[in-house]
Amino acid sequence: MALSTIGGNGRTTARVDAEIYRQGRDLKGRGFQYLLLSALFLASLFLITLLIQVLTDGWPVLSERFVDFFTGTLRSRSSDDALGIGQGLAGTFWIAIFVIALSFPIGIAAAVYLEEYASENFITSVIDVAIRNLAGVPSVVYGLLGLALFVATRDGNSTLFAGGVTLAILVLPIVVITAAEAIRAVPSSLREGAYGVGATQWDVIRTQILPYAAPGILTGTLLSLARAIGEAAPLILVGAITDRLAPRGDGLLSLDQIFDRFTAMPIVIVGWVQESGRDQGFGPAAGAAIVVLLVFVILMNSIAVTLRNRFEKKRG
Amino acid sequence: MANTTDTGVSVTDETTSDITVEAPTAAAPEAAPASTPVDPADLVFDVSDLSVYYGDFRAVRDVNMTVERNQITALIGPSGCGKSTVLRSFNRMNDLIPTARVTGDLIYRGVDLYDPRVDPVEVRRRIGMVFQKPNPFPKSIYDNVAYGPRIAGQKKGLDEVVESSLRKAALWDEVKDRLGDSAIGLSGGQQQRLSIARAIATQPEVLLMDEPCSALDPIATARIEELMAEIKSEYTILIVTHNMQQAARVSDRTAFFSVELDEHNDRRTGLLVEYTDTAKLFSNPDDERTENYITGRFG
Amino acid sequence: MSDITVPTRSSGTTLSLDALSGPAARARKEGAIKAVFFLAATVSIIVSAAIVWSLVREAWVFITEVEWANTWGQNGWFPRQGLYDMPTLLVASLIVTVISMLVAGPIGLGSAIYLSEYASRRTRSILKPVLEVLAGVPSVVLGFFALFFLSPQIVERISRSGWLIIGAVILTGYVAMMVIWVRRTLQREASTSAAQMFTRIIVLTLFVLVGLVMVWWILRTAGSGDAGAANFFQVKRSGQLAAASIGVGILTIPLVASISEDALASVPRELREASAGLGARKVTTTTQIVLPAAVSGIVAAFIIGVSRVIGETMVVFMAGGAADAARFTDSPFEGGLTMTAGMASLATGTDNVVGEGLTFQSLYFVGFVLFLITLTLNVIGARFVRNVREKY
Secondary structure, eight states: OHHHHHHHHHHHHHHHHHHHHTGGGOHHHHHHHHHHHHHHHHHHHHHHHHHHHHHHHHHHHHHHSHHHHHHOBOOSSTTOTTBOSHHHHHHHHHHHHHIIIIIHHHHHHHHHIIIIIOOSSHHHHHHHHHHHHHHHSOHHHHHHHHIIIIIGGGTTOOOHHHHHHHHHHHHHHHHHHHHHHHHHTSOHHHHHHHHHTTOOHHHHIIIIIHHHHHHHHHHHHHHHHHHHHHOOHHHHHHTOOSSOOOOOSSOTTOGGGGGSOOOOHHHHHHHHHHHTTTOTTHHHHHHHHHHHHHHHHHHHHHHHHHHHHHHHHHTO | OOOSGGGSSOHHHHHHTTSOOOSOOTTOTTSOOSSSOOOGGGEEEEEEEEEEEETTEEEEEEEEEEEETTOEEEEEOSTTSSHHHHHHHTTTGGGGSTTEEEEEEEEETTEETTOTTOOHHHHHHHEEEEOSSOOOOSSBHHHHHHHHHHHTTOOSSHHHHHHHHHHHTTOHHHHTTOTTSBGGGSOHHHHHHHHHHHHHTTOOSEEEEESTTTTSOHHHHHHHHHHHHHHTTTOEEEEEOSOHHHHHHHOSEEEEEEEEEETTTTEEEEEEEEEEEHHHHHHSOSSHHHHHHHTTSOO | OGGGOOTTSOTTTOOOGGGGTOOHHHHHHHHHHHHHHHHHHHHHHHHHHHHHHHHHHHHHHHHHHSOGGGGSSOSEEEGGGTEEOHHHHHHHHHHHHHHHHHHHHHHHHHHHHIIIIIOOHHHHHHHHHHHHHHHHSOHHHHHHHIIIIIIIIIGGGOOHHHHHHHHHHHHHHHHHHHHHHHHHHHHSOSOOOHHHHHHHHHHHHHHHHHHHHHHHHHHHHTTTTTTOOOOSSSOOOSOOHHHHHHHHHHHHHHHHHHHHHHHHHTSOHHHHHHHHHTTOOHHHIIIIIIHHHTHHHHHHHHHHHHHHHHHOOHHHHHHSSOOSOEEOOOOTTSOOOOHHHHHHHHHOSTTTTOOSTTHHHHHHHHHHHHHHHHHHHHHHHHHHHHHHHHHO
């Protein structure tokens, strides 16, 4: 018995040693970890391939005729010297203006109402449900709404106004949800402190809530702006022009174009991709337009994400 | 105000029994329910049958007490006894909690604070509040103090208000050279004195302090207690504290709150057990529960 | 108020009610501001109502006036000819959903688990931005990528045998999932009610049925598309449903990853520590403790992912290999129109949505169907998300 006990102990000790020191041989664990890592690797691979593909296609066009490309217009031949994204940039610029002018104030105000004013009642819960569901409605359905509201009822005139308002409506729930999140993060001690010295509700919102929540709100608005700039489906539905659009004589800031036919950066890309079946030169042109669009969108997203991370860190 | 007696166990009955009220008028037979006669002109708060509810749940019931001018009144008791809840109803901070509801009378200088025509904003400008955790706004020291006057519409003479408030809060010497710095950088004790300065800046008549020293070290606590004694001549102060020694040191009168457990729904309701001169409450309390608490038998 | 007048109080200390009433102008201003904020909040209700109204109004016209024989078994979606074969769109949408979730599901979930359970702070700060950038890439860019890279470089290279191999891999994964589920079910306590037994049998049957359908589908479609999908009605373009699906899948990776990561992050640390304290390895803790605890949120991630995939328009429109009209297909290697791509196709071109008869209304009918599907999925998904929140 004694012997076997000793032997047993000896075996146990050896096994414990082995178990403790064999971490490097945990094959199952390692395999699992590499499997997970390969998921991230694939995601990165997709992104890198995509960027390389777009750059190799688009770069020649951009480097050859940089300025011309920015001022040019939609053309029927890809070899046309006047081919460019000028009209797309103008449309996207105005769409951004619509989003900033409509979604931002309405969305932030709605978030303030929901977080600071609303009591728990029927209307509040209806608003809440409406916003949550709107955020999940496919963008193409917003296009149908825009088509019904602004185009179909007005003798089939697709205007920049219709596109801008449609996209403003599309990103509204995103603005509301992100702004509400930022407002919820305001510590209640700030509210109490302000109310405690006799601030009115509006004072508290103006002097405490909005300044404190500003970085979070800004993040949300930047993300939604980036989304609006890259969105194509609703614009297709409200009738943005994909093929040829007569150039306007007036400048970028001319208000007249709001009620005229329009195109936008993503629509230019879609149009040229379609044309590429007929005229292969449109492919690289689309690539070049994508490079421009991506620079804008990724820049905006990065600023937004950096802003969010910085403030999350700062406030622990 | 014809209220007390028939509402059951009320502190007023017990305490009035051993004093003589001098020439009470017929209209207010129990106007002075204190152990020392109160000049009615000095009456700041007159609370009768105050109960606070959160939804259906009654957090505190049947509070009857009066608070006099330029005195420090301490509210003590075990946790959950509703002393903070009562304090917050004195300047209607409870309005910020959607489900909170107050019944009974809370008379401030002759006006029912819960009259529908009363604007809580106006109340809070006259009855300032200092909170448990120092809560400086993420602004400069100057802007923190000037906040109250600014939202009240004051534009001129802010420098003077800021200086005098900081002086009263005994913070001026420490911060006068860096008024533009962020208030977040101050130490905990300094932040709390800044909160007091911020409350003083609106020129309130009453200061409500909700456990103002619970987050502070002993030195900072002593500093605040000193400060309270200094500004007492100008303000009426109500302080909630979980620290009995503090109540004994700083206050003129002390209200002891306790909790009772409702056997049916396992909920705890706070109630005012005894309210009298601080010296008496700590040396010779009338109620057994008070005695048990101050001698450390529960709480 | 009358009962509080104490005659002995000097007037100096007694306030009038007016002193505490505050200026009327301030009350009016506060009320007006609140009203403005409230109006802003009601915009969401108005927009929701407007969406439902615009969809229902035109869809109703379609439902009441269309010849139902033209909406089923017509072998193709040719709206301008008055043929609105719904199975064409629905099956294409189903194919895109299945393939893109096969891409987005594992990659998204795997990324989430790695970021949440394994990644050090530094690794995380490098890898997380990849997903964040990917989340910001507009869908037209993925459409371009799918058409000019995925289609020629990947999909067209998948031969008959290639597709069979991929199918075998997918089926192996599927069977592995089934085995794990069965083992788990058997491991639980033996006392199961008849109702529980019944549900389990149903689930198992569904599992097997879906597997069989997949085997049938893979065998059936292997080798399709080789001859080219050109047909009488459609302009021949490159691009196939499979290329578009992979594109949509890439687009959906960040969404699946972010919802899954939230779910994993909401699993309390104590659970992991308790498991590690019992001597479990990380892989055991992750698969046996963390994943089961977060399963509700992961299911939500998949459901919401599916909803997003079904609603995705531009990638399928650009790279799906069909324009304007499409013949019925159940092969990922042919061109096809999903519900969304069908809608976008109808709205482009010089004549926009003008067409014969009910063309315009068909747009809204398809939109309405899409709206109902995504709404249902989102509501179910939100319920699963709530489950996780309530649990911890």
